[in-house]
Amino acid sequence: MTDTSALIPIEQIVTRWLFKYRKSVDDYGLYVEHAAQCYQDFNLYDGEILTTAKVTLNPTLKCIEMPDDLLKFINLVTPIKGGYWSFTQNDNIVNTTTTVGGVETRDDTQGEGVKMDVDRVVSYGAKGGYNKFRCTVDMAARRIYTDNTYTANDYMVLLYVSSGINATGETKVPSFLIPVFDAYLLWKETIIELNLAKLHDQRFDQYWKEKMKVRNLINAMSKDEWLDIFYSQFTQAPQR
């Protein structure tokens, strides 16, 4: 025996909602659009679903092109001894480019793509220490610039939030979100159907409650995690 799947297609969220609340299928398309918007909002503001993508530095422009589906930049990391080392955002890296003969490139004389603070690597342990892994996030150009320390051979991983909506295949969502979707669609219904306007605030409150319920679920720590923190505070006393 197996239980029902933990992931369900987003379309099924809507067909289930129509079924549960005795709605006609006339506005099916409309509510699918709202359900997709709900999922994007959840990913952006509440969710824990990060997209992890291996990215390659453009060796000429010294930057990483953001993926098309990136909504919110979270982190740029590079592997170090089995773990990730995070880049620190530094807004001072020169992020202009120069076009030569119709080709976009970078000009050293204008400080573009030049290595920053050479020979001034200071560890965190010392006063004024800083992380020498730095990047500048240029959302307008949808690029992440680094200085001249890295090459295309360096492994880099981009962590970001996407819409969660699959543009080419089936979009599946966690089934524990069903009550959030239900409440969201009921709330939106009060905006679409004018005769339900009086229920707007009530249904928005319910949506908010469902969202908070899910936030608690996904952010709650397990007993072992709490114990780990608790035990880590212990100091062993000398045995005499």
Place this chain on the structure above:
Amino acid sequence: MIKQEIRSLVRNSLPKIDKTNRFADRYIDAVIEKALASLYHDVFLTNPLSLQNYTKVYYTIGFDYNTTGVTYCTLPESIIPLERKGSGVIRVSAPAQGQLIFFPTDFREMDLIANGSFFNSVNTKVGYAVNQTRMELYNLSMSIKGLRLDLLIPFSKYAEDEEVKIPEITDVIGTNYRQVAQTFMDRVMAILGVVAPVDTKDDNASVMTNAKDN
């Protein structure tokens, strides 16, 4: 009741003026059609999901593609227009019954969806938009051999021995909307009762003759 029984019920409920002047069948049918259409409208206001009870089903209706890439099918019968997406096409399905595959939409929505929407990315179902004579299909990529259409059709389009379901509603209760409704016979008689039979021969003739009209 079958169609001719309904007409007979109406005819026999009318007062007889004399032995020669009678209501024409076509006229009675038109009145019944009007009364029924208003009843269907009330059912729609009361509970749109109940419209399914009054549909006629057409099987294996073929569809075609025109030169501009529009997939469409010609409606097999005229429909009663309702103020909903899909109008009088209450349900469309594949010959094999099952999950929702078709959903009603309208031409405005089809235009907007195609101009960028989440829906366009996640949708796997087929939308159908209806005008007076045909139904256009959106996103029909699967191979389906013919469609099943559940249509709300006018009284005049039923065959003489076909059963016509009449909604027996007396109250219309919609959201923020309630009124005491007339029954089917009330509505028919309200129209026929004020017209003398002599004027209902449906020939617009100004001079009466002795020829029987039906």
